[in-house]
Amino acid sequence: MNILGISAFYHDSAACLVRDGEIIAAAQEERFTRKKHDPGFPHKAIGYCLREGKIELKDVRYLVFYDKPLVKFERLLETYLAFAPRGVQSFVAAMPVWLKEKLLLKSLLQKEFLQHASDLTTSSLPQILFSEHHESHAASAFFPSPYDKAVVLCMDGVGEWATTSAWLGQGNTLTPLWEIPFPHSIGLLYSAFTYYTGFKVNSGEYKVMGLAPYGEPKYVKAIYEHLLDLKPDGTFRLNMDYFNYCTGLTMTGDKFDDVFGGPPRKPESKLTQREMDLARSVQEVTEEVMLRLSRTLHRETGVEHMCMAGGVALNCVGNGRILREGPFKGLWIQPAAGDAGGALGAALTAWHQYEQQPRKVTSGKDGIKGSYLGPSHSNEEIEAYLKKVDAPYVRLNENQLYTRVAEELAAGKVVGWLQGRMEFGPRALGGRSILGDARNRDMQSVMNLKIKYRESFRPFAPSVLRERVSDYFVLDADSPYMLLVAPVVEKRRLPVSSAQDGLWGIELLNIPRSDIPAVTHLDYSARIQTVHQETNPRYYALLKAFEAKTGHAVLVNTSFNVRGEPIVSTPEDAYRCFMRTEMDVLVLENCVLLKADQKPLEGDSDWKKEFELD
CATH class of the missing domain: 3.30.420.40 (ATPase, nucleotide binding domain)
Structure with missing residues (x-):
């Protein structure tokens, strides 16, 4: 049974395809439209999910929306009434959209879905279901988790009414406990x-x-x-x-x-x-x-x-x-914890709660496949594009690739890295990443100011081999989704001198705190991604090659984009971003490009005008 879940019309619209309880594909609309946090109907994400699943819309049993708009409308009306006459300005701004579209959401959804099926009519569309907002969040967290039984804590701005909710998950059921x-x-x-x-x-x-x-x-x-x-x-x-x-x-x-x-x-x-x-x-x-x-x-x-x-x-x-x-x-923790993940939760709610289908739980292994649920590109597709734009490159075999990239990183080069399926959620996890040497004292400022063009204080995360995480951090647990912060181990920390002790605020930024200074925060902590051979064998192999070269099993990993731009999706996105920044090396699957060999992009626009700063 195919179930398509979507989130839309607020921010971070997304689509997800679940087949017989297995997550087949999921992606945010922003990655295709290149509009960050795109709230629009996820047409391109839906198209991708259908292609990845090798199906048409008529093969889908349920179309599931991630919240209940009528309940949300009730909350808006009650809020305006409770605070009247204050709020008239906000009320006047919000109501036309609600009266024109959101109160008639089912009709709007039918109209939008029909764009994906020329052979269907309104009456022959798959059945449309609506999940509650926090139920979608809870389902996205519990059903793919490695636990047969768990409590679930959902906290966000607001769904329909709930801002914080607690649930008990057991087997294929989610039971609400309380909400704020x-x-x-x-x-x-x-x-x-x-x-x-x-x-x-x-x-x-x-x-x-x-x-x-x-x-x-x-x-x-x-x-x-x-x-x-x-x-x-x-x-x-x-x-x-x-x-x-x-x-x-x-x-x-x-x-x-x-x-x-x-x-x-x-x-x-x-x-x-x-x-x-x-x-x-x-x-x-x-x-x-x-x-x-x-x-x-x-x-x-x-x-x-x-x-x-x-x-x-x-x-x-x-x-x-x-x-x-x-x-x-x-x-x-659900890696797409925000509204995008609601599309996944909505689809899983229909499978487990509505259809009452059982869960398959494997202890220690989640069901979200490392969050690598987006599109991928073959070497042949990449080479065809590079030849089209006349971009000099070399194609290497596997062993040559990892050795070469490890050498470039060890030499202080910044590497754009596009491999395999794109990540679902806000974090780059080695599929669409910019990489650097965590030992390099200048790497944080170089990446922030010359690559990402963003505020100098912004920290970067380390990717570390799972089996080596405790050698660097006070952590002995999986953190594949970069959602846990832990301290750097004592033996790697560097003392602060008496001269440095009097500094404050941003003045402290460039003081190295450990032997991996590019990823060590001011308080000796780091936001950690553990890299697992099972879910990302190519990124794991690169870290192993870097360890063999340097003795260190840690790399700086940040998302492959500039400020205000969504994370890149395609080789074309990646090449454009590479050429607009001071990145040194671009790796597209097995194809390696050096910045020094490239010609300027003809007719390229200023990215600062193209992307609204976040």
């Missing part, structure tokens, strides 16, 4: 500080997390006193007097400004110590909420494993603390 309703939301609290520190809501939250180590938790007390009533069990309420997202077109209001010393930072203006301290403060509060809720779930259920999804589950610092300090034996 809108407007009380840790996700929206974090987004409020994202807005206030001058970053873009729904895309800049990870910048706040990256900025946090440079600050001091000066505002934690103010957050608890004015904004957040946090209970010992982790449940909470927000004081809505300080927020504007219920009634206005911004996240915060004047009373928020009064507490934190002035208006929000203007986007792209200079970062000050205030923003760093604000980031550190909201990060610490968020971690405390996550820890308290996880302990409560364990105490209430006695279950030994936990799964997580929702945008807050991308807070890898909080996840790392749950694993180290929390009560659970195991933690599994």
Whole structure:
């Protein structure tokens, strides 16, 4: 049975094909349209899923949407009524879209789906089902997990009503335990500080997390006193007097400004110590909420494993603390934890909950295939493209490839790396990555300023062979999806000199903290990806070759894109990005290109005009 799940119309639209419970394909629309966080109907992602599954739309049994728009509309109306007459401006802005499209969503979906099937009519389309938003999140976390029984914690901005929800997963069932309703939301609290520190809501939250180590938790007390009533069990309420997202077109209001010393930072203006301290403060509060809720779930259920999804589950610092300090034996986090993953959860909900089909659980092995669920490209396709654009290259065999790329990396070169199927979710995991030598003291600033063209404080993640992770980090667990932060082991740390001790904020950026300085954060931590031979044999082989060359089994891994651009999908995307940056080497499957050999791209546009900065 084929089931197609989709998420759309908010941000990070996506499609996923599930066949008899197996995840066949999944991808975000942004990777095809080249519009970051594309919210539109995922036509191109659906087309890809059908091609990958070698089926047509008529071969699909159910089309499943990831939330219930009528329930969401009810929440909007009740919110506007509760805050009237404030919020008229927001109400007037939102209602035309709802009245024109979203209340008639089933008809709209039918119309859009019919574009993929010229031989079908509205009456002959596959049946359309609707899953609840947080149920989709919970299903995306539990059903692919390696656990037969687990509690599930979902935290995001808001679904229909729920902002935080808890579930008990067992076998092929998900049972809701409790939820915290809108407007009380840790996700929206974090987004409020994202807005206030001058970053873009729904895309800049990870910048706040990256900025946090440079600050001091000066505002934690103010957050608890004015904004957040946090209970010992982790449940909470927000004081809505300080927020504007219920009634206005911004996240915060004047009373928020009064507490934190002035208006929000203007986007792209200079970062000050205030923003760093604000980031550190909201990060610490968020971690405390996550820890308290996880302990409560364990105490209430006695279950030994936990799964997580929702945008807050991308807070890898909080996840790392749950694993180290929390009560659970195991933690599994959905790699596409945001709305894109809702497409996957919706499809799995139909299979397991609606059709009541059993799950196949393999201990220690999840069902999401390393998150490599997107399209791939053959060497023949790549060579045809490179010849078309007259790009000089050499095609190497497997052994030659890994040895050559390891040598280039060890020499300090920055390498664009496109291999196998594209990743599903916001992280590059060795399928569409930019790689560097983690030992290189200059690599972080080089990658940020010359390759990614982004803020200098932004940290990079290490990819490490799974069997060597404990040699570098205080971690002995799988972290294949780059969703856990752990400390660098003591023996690899470098002491801070007395002269450096007086520095603060961004001044601390270029001080090496360990013998892998390019991936070591200010607080001696790192956001870790463990690389497994079973799920990505080619990336694993490169790390083995790099280890043989240098004695180190760690590489810098960042997403293959420039600032504001979605991660590349095709060889054409990759070559264009390569030529627009100061990357030294491009590897497209077995084809290797050197920047020095390339001619400038003719008629290429300025990427800064093409992509809106995130």
